[in-house]
Amino acid sequence: MPMAAIREISLLKQLENTEHPNIVKLLDVHHQAVSDRDICLSLVFEFIDQDLNSYLERCPPPGLGPDRIRDLMIQMVNGIYFLHSNRIVHRDLKPQNILITGEGILKLADFGLARIYASDMQLTSVVVTLWYRAPEVLLTGQYATAVDMWSCGCIFAELYNRKPLFKGNSEGDQLKKIFDVIGLPDLSEWPEAAVLLWGSFRPTLPPPINHFVTEIDNQAKDLLEKLLIFNPERRISAREALHHGYFRDDLDSIRTSSSLSTSENDSLSDSRSDTPVSN
Template sequence: MRKQSSGIPSHPNRPEEPQEFGDVSQYRELNAIGTGAYGTVYKAQDLKNEEIVAMKKVRIALTEDGVPMSVLREISLLRHLGKYNHPNIVRLIDICHGPRYDREMVLYLVFEHVDQDLNNYLEKCPAPGLSPEKIKDLMWQILCGVDFLHSHRIVHRDMKPQNILVANNGTLKLADFGLARIYDFNALLTSTVVTLWYRSPEVLLGTSYATPVDIWSCGCIFAELFTRKPLFPGQYEVDQL
């Protein structure tokens, strides 16, 4: 893969993170898949192998030294996790950088493309709903993915059916994990309403939290697989609590 300079100045106190980024011209945008609190997602084609991919376009706030070290660490971690190729984790293929401005730059995160999420999957599910055996299989896969993240000390923070992808062969893949710190800046710039239905009390209260917050979300999803409606459909934070 042809590489280009990241434009990130070297810094004596910086960790030795991968400083090279992929070439965004290798991918051709086909159409927007959706816009969320975390930026726009495009369906795209890798021109080298004609593979269909999903590209997330994210804006990063720059510091005086360039890209913040916290973001570099997250990128390094995402690359590291990608090497494991875990069946229940969406595969990160590439990270490219786009335009750079005075105070922000654009990053493109390139993932494998999966056709639908668990939310769509449940909506399309015919009556009377999923069998207990199917629910057991889906929850096993979700928890395998969560266990993998937690074993690498990653808290997802935003587990919900929209962030769980369902491949055509029935494999579930967790998406949008480990990106919370990368996205924090971007979340301030959008008016998109983020669902609170799967958030634990400690996240809603803004107190310290750890891996149990994801188990709370898994419990909410588990109930929804049976009832096909959200367990706690709060309208706003106090209502959710």
């Protein structure tokens, strides 16, 4: 049985009692022996007929309106915060792993790469599709829940542009495209264990982020910039993002429709959830 399948089942079983509105529901696990040595395993999920990638492709010009983008974003950050509060890093957030129901509800899916983390664990660097991969993963440095927030920032930009913000064809090219947008960080922020040297990249003074993401308002721009911070320790957390001014009064409606705000989950501080671990 593939380890990814076992991992996905165990994580979704762990979360099934919460029935969070922004996490896909696992309804049943069916197994059938097809031979003396082989088992056919089927996971039965709630039916959702489109992912965010196809949703954006079907969206007619000029694209999503600002209110719809904000609604999708708060649902995505809400789901990420719930995972992080339960000590789970998704590690593979991309439009193909985000589902949209006919009623417009966003649900995070595909937990084959997700891991429950601890302070002494080692995580592999082969995570997250290249275009949504955080710099610390590309450089094989330290990382934890902040990798999901970077991916969230990439998807945020894509909601406006309807195309990936960083479309690299290799890890080095991906980093170059990232630095063209956010600028090359100071040498002091470069991970000591990085597989590429800081001097491998040309220092750049990046243009304003709205040069790459047009029609973005000031509050959205500020949140996007905080999601796309190179240093994972300074990158905004899911909890902080939910309280960002971009969402204004939307947080109250999320709390009333979500099981996120339990005393147990709220007792988990961001400093604990976002503690980096060595790769």
